[in-house]
Amino acid sequence: MTLWATVLLASGFAFALKFLGYVVPHQVLDGAVVSRVTAMLPVALLSALVAVQTFTAGGGGLTLDARAAGLAVAVTALLLRAPFLVVVILAAATAATLRALGWG
Amino acid sequence: MHRSHLDDQRRKEVLRQCLSVGVATGAYGLSFGALSVAAGLDLWQTMALSALLFSGASQFAVVGIVAAGGSGAAAVTTSSLLGLRNGLYGLQMSRLLGVRGLRRVPAAHLTIDESTAVAIAQPERAAQRLGFWGTGLSVFVLWNLTTLLGALVGNALGDPKRFGLDAAAPAAFCALLWPRLKSPDARAVAVVAAVIALVVAPHAPAGIPVLVAALAAIVAGLLPSRGPSDQKYLGGPGTSPDEEPPA
Numbered sequence: 001m002t003l004w005a006t007v008l009l010a011s012g013f014a015f016a017l018k019f020l021g022y023v024v025p026h027q028v029l030d031g032a033v034v035s036r037v038t039a040m041l042p043v044a045l046l047s048a049l050v051a052v053q054t055f056t057a058g059g060g061g062l063t064l065d066a067r068a069a070g071l072a073v074a075v076t077a078l079l080l081r082a083p084f085l086v087v088v089i090l091a092a093a094t095a096a097t098l099r100a101l102g103w104g
Numbered sequence: 105m106h107r108s109h110l111d112d113q114r115r116k117e118v119l120r121q122c123l124s125v126g127v128a129t130g131a132y133g134l135s136f137g138a139l140s141v142a143a144g145l146d147l148w149q150t151m152a153l154s155a156l157l158f159s160g161a162s163q164f165a166v167v168g169i170v171a172a173g174g175s176g177a178a179a180v181t182t183s184s185l186l187g188l189r190n191g192l193y194g195l196q197m198s199r200l201l202g203v204r205g206l207r208r209v210p211a212a213h214l215t216i217d218e219s220t221a222v223a224i225a226q227p228e229r230a231a232q233r234l235g236f237w238g239t240g241l242s243v244f245v246l247w248n249l250t251t252l253l254g255a256l257v258g259n260a261l262g263d264p265k266r267f268g269l270d271a272a273a274p275a276a277f278c279a280l281l282w283p284r285l286k287s288p289d290a291r292a293v294a295v296v297a298a299v300i301a302l303v304v305a306p307h308a309p310a311g312i313p314v315l316v317a318a319l320a321a322i323v324a325g326l327l328p329s330r331g332p333s334d335q336k337y338l339g340g341p342g343t344s345p346d347e348e349p350p351a
Contacts, residue, residue, distance in 0.1 A: 001176025021194015037325030048301035048317030070271025091275030095268030
């Protein structure tokens with residue numbers, strides 16, 4: 001497969017997958033159970049994404065490093081009702097500082 | 105039904121969130137552009153990925169596999185596995201946005217982790233829509249601009265990890281999920297999904313752990329709801345507070 005074929009095929013599939021969610025007829029999605037499932041899907045997927053982004057290394061193995069400390073600080077800031085930007089900056093600053101000190 | 109409306113302060117609040125998510129993501133665009141060119145893709149191929157594929161995790165997977173000498177088929181497969189979750193987001197975004205016809209095309213293209221996360225963080229329907237479109241557009245513009253910059257001049261910032269940017273992304277998603285976690289049902293789903301993803305991660309290729317975690321949402325939907333409901337976020341007709349008839 002040429003590089004261009006790879007780029008265009010990957011892009012085509014990516015769009016098709018995104019579009020799938022929009023072509024499912026609303027009648028199918030309007031039932032009580034399906035409504036609850038689709039409303040919870042972003043919560044489940046994003047929470048799983050946070051876990052994977054924070055606690056896994058390149059190959060998928062579990063690891064505890066500066067990102068975990070960043071997330072812990074973010075959660076603490078959220079509990080103290082810090083605004084969005086403050087939460088994000090504190091998490092990044094925590095991870096960056098720990099790495100500058102040679103950990104994680 | 106009265107018009108859904110956001111006051112100026114809420115509008116500014118949501119737009120600020122859209123923009124800050126765009127800026128944080130843009131920093132990764134630099135890194136993507138530089139990595140892609142280093143992997144052997146030319147400038148146009150790199151830009152095509154950011155403009156057409158437009159899904160960060162999938163794009164990094166494609167250039168990573170190309171750089172490692174992997175096959176095109178492997179690159180397309182991994183990219184698609186990572187992209188499947190966007191289709192699942194689309195199920196809910198489709199009802200929140202209420203788009204029909206050709207407007208579904210830009211809506212689908214902008215359906216990514218970031219736009220979905222900002223949308224579902226908002227309690228009112230009007231803010232959910234503004235959050236989705238605002239974040240989608242700000243990420244799209246900044247991601248493409250920084251990809252171009254990264255591809256042309258290399259990654260001037262150096263490793264994004266040095267600035268803790270790899271911790272900023274999960275922190276931002278966590279902050280966006282936060283308002284939803286007031287509901288006990290949503291909290292249970294979030295915890296179970298995170299645990300499932302971490303249990304599966306060491307044994308499955310990239311993209312799969314997050315997809316398997318969707319089981320948490322399916323089980324929660326099948327069980328009868330308990331505790332205060334998450335109704336206002338469901339997005340069914342008439343469930344949004346700003347679509348209720350005035351008292």
